[in-house]
Amino acid sequence: MNDDNKWHRSHILGLADWQEFEYNILLSTASSFREVLSRATKKVPALQGQVITNLFFEPSTRTRSSFELAAKRLSADILNFSPSSSSLSKGETILDTAKTYLAMGTDIMVIRHQHSGVPHSIAAEMDRLATGVSILNAGDGQHEHPSQALLDLFTLCSLIDPENPKIELLYGKKIVIVGDILHSRVARSNIWSLSKAGVDLHLAGPATLLPELFSQFAPGKITLHRNIDQALENADYIMTLRLQKERMSEHLLPSPREYHQYYGITRQRLAHCKQGVKILHPGPVNRGVEISSDLMDDETYSLISDQVNNGVAIRMALLYLIGTLKG
Numbered sequence: 101m102n103d104d105n106k107w108h109r110s111h112i113l114g115l116a117d118w119q120e121f122e123y124n125i126l127l128s129t130a131s132s133f134r135e136v137l138s139r140a141t142k143k144v145p146a147l148q149g150q151v152i153t154n155l156f157f158e159p160s161t162r163t164r165s166s167f168e169l170a171a172k173r174l175s176a177d178i179l180n181f182s183p184s185s186s187s188l189s190k191g192e193t194i195l196d197t198a199k200t201y202l203a204m205g206t207d208i209m210v211i212r213h214q215h216s217g218v219p220h221s222i223a224a225e226m227d228r229l230a231t232g233v234s235i236l237n238a239g240d241g242q243h244e245h246p247s248q249a250l251l252d253l254f255t256l257c258s259l260i261d262p263e264n265p266k267i268e269l270l271y272g273k274k275i276v277i278v279g280d281i282l283h284s285r286v287a288r289s290n291i292w293s294l295s296k297a298g299v300d301l302h303l304a305g306p307a308t309l310l311p312e313l314f315s316q317f318a319p320g321k322i323t324l325h326r327n328i329d330q331a332l333e334n335a336d337y338i339m340t341l342r343l344q345k346e347r348m349s350e351h352l353l354p355s356p357r358e359y360h361q362y363y364g365i366t367r368q369r370l371a372h373c374k375q376g377v378k379i380l381h382p383g384p385v386n387r388g389v390e391i392s393s394d395l396m397d398d399e400t401y402s403l404i405s406d407q408v409n410n411g412v413a414i415r416m417a418l419l420y421l422i423g424t425l426k427g
């Protein structure tokens with residue numbers, strides 16, 4: 101880590117150790133790319149000739165497509181790997197798969213895996229071999245999903261100042277993260293960025309999906325709630341999360357219907373929040389479970405399409421910042 105406030109990070113593995121100046125470099129770079137994306141020609145030659153490989157060992161719609169589009173808008177060449185149609189099913193190891201793409205001249209690998217730590221192990225191997233390849237974590241198990249939390253941060257800061265989004269704009273805002281926090285890498289990455297921003301951060305959910313230990317992530321900066329209506333009092337922003345059934349090894353909930361009754365975001369519940377409250381959701385959404393279906397489509401409240409849209413600019417910024425370090 102250097103201290104001259106310049107971008108230095110070649111791997112993006114998680115947000116736990118990010119400094120305020122890094123968030124602000126990323127936000128202002130993303131803001132420039134959002135302007136590029138609003139032009140008639142939505143493309144720049146910044147990473148021409150670089151090879152970016154999407155290694156997604158787990159299903160994904162928006163994150164994979166968003167990275168692919170971001171790479172194309174930067175004029176990089178993009179390779180897409182998916183396990184079902186690969187030699188992984190013939191017994192090849194993950195590391196050998198990564199080395200195959202290394203031999204094809206990959207400069208940046210974007211990795212999603214169902215187990216925590218896989219992007220970190222590949223990054224360590226790439227460094228050990230002095231390859232110069234950068235690794236970008238696109239979601240590892242229940243651990244981190246940095247690009248999602250960064251696009252959430254960009255979306256929130258841009259609401260307050262679209263021309264000049266900066267992390268300090270969120271200082272003192274009340275943000276409530278609701279739902280299946282236990283299984284959520286999105287929540288964990290957001291806890292790092294939002295607590296760094298000085299947000300008044302509240303987490304709400306049933307004890308089975310929100311263990312007490314979450315208050316220890318950022319001691320003194322997080323309040324836990326079992327009662328959603330109390331959590332929502334005077335909230336500026338609500339972040340709802342999907343019930344991640346594929347990561348639940350036991351029966352942690354009575355039923356989706358009952359969950360909606362106790363923790364679902366509905367119009368009625370918004371009455372507890374500040375006027376102008378906005379709702380985020382990383383997607384995919386279980387309609388009518390974590391959020392009522394009509395609310396999800398109501399853009400007076402819902403920031404879901406802004407999040408998807410801003411995701412491309414944030415991923416362009418991440419790829420650009422690590423891609424141009426190599427120059």
Ligand code: NCD
Pocket residue numbers: 162163239245248285286341342344382383384
């Ligand atoms: C999230 C993920 O994969 O962690 N989705 C996403 O990347 N937009 C959240 C989820 O799966 O519920």
